[in-house]
Amino acid sequence: xxxxxxxxxxxxxxxxxxxxxxxxxxxxxxxxxxxxxxxxxxxxxxxxxxxxxxxxxxxxxxxxxxxxxxxxxxxxxxxxxxxxxxxxxxxxxxxxxxxxxxxxxxxxxxxxxxxxxxxxxxxxxxxxxxxxxxxxxxxxxxxxxxxxxxxxxxxxxxxxxxxxxxxxxxxxxxxxxxxxxxxx
Numbered sequence: 001x002x003x004x005x006x007x008x009x010x011x012x013x014x015x016x017x018x019x020x021x022x023x024x025x026x027x028x029x030x031x032x033x034x035x036x037x038x039x040x041x042x043x044x045x046x047x048x049x050x051x052x053x054x055x056x057x058x059x060x061x062x063x064x065x066x067x068x069x070x071x072x073x074x075x076x077x078x079x080x081x082x083x084x085x086x087x088x089x090x091x092x093x094x095x096x097x098x099x100x101x102x103x104x105x106x107x108x109x110x111x112x113x114x115x116x117x118x119x120x121x122x123x124x125x126x127x128x129x130x131x132x133x134x135x136x137x138x139x140x141x142x143x144x145x146x147x148x149x150x151x152x153x154x155x156x157x158x159x160x161x162x163x164x165x166x167x168x169x170x171x172x173x174x175x176x177x178x179x180x181x182x183x184x
Contacts, residue, residue, distance in 0.1 A: 014032045014033070020172035022042075025042065025043040030052065035057070038060070041063070042063045043062065057085055057168070058088075059164075064093045069114045082098075088106065098116040099118070101119045101120035101121070103158070103165075107125045110126060113131055117134075121138050122140060125147075129146055134146065
């Protein structure tokens with residue numbers, strides 16, 4: 001399968017063999033992607049000035065941008081990007097130098113900025129914006145700009161995190177099989 005995976009300053013992405021990466025996705029530099037994850041069309045994952053760590057069973061959907069904040073005199077540690085397990089990242093989401101817990105749903109076109117932290121079992125609504133440094137507590141639904149908690153998540157929603165992660169893991173296997181039969 002042809003993909004735009006390339007090094008930066010001699011550091012290559014580390015991608016588990018079970019991962020599906022769409023041929024139109026771009027993955028650069030210090031990036032680690034865990035087992036059974038999927039990187040869908042036109043996604044950019046750019047670990048060129050800091051590290052990006054993506055857990056297991058993470059689906060990064062079409063057109064998403066994942067980047068970091070480099071270390072500098074303004075921010076000596078910089079902000080890496082860390083994503084836990086069983087996370088679904090909706091179409092065209094932007095995650096920039098933030099930390100995402102386990103079992104999280106990031107809605108389409110949501111934006112999570114530098115130093116923000118999203119706890120586990122969180123739903124971030126489509127179009128929501130998490131400003132720099134904001135912490136979203138576990139177990140809630142957040143909406144708006146800036147993102148605000150509107151309620152706790154239900155047991156049904158808690159079960160959805162695992163369902164959707166498994167569903168995308170199955171879908172990526174279908175795409176991988178088709179790419180193999182097409183000789184890519």
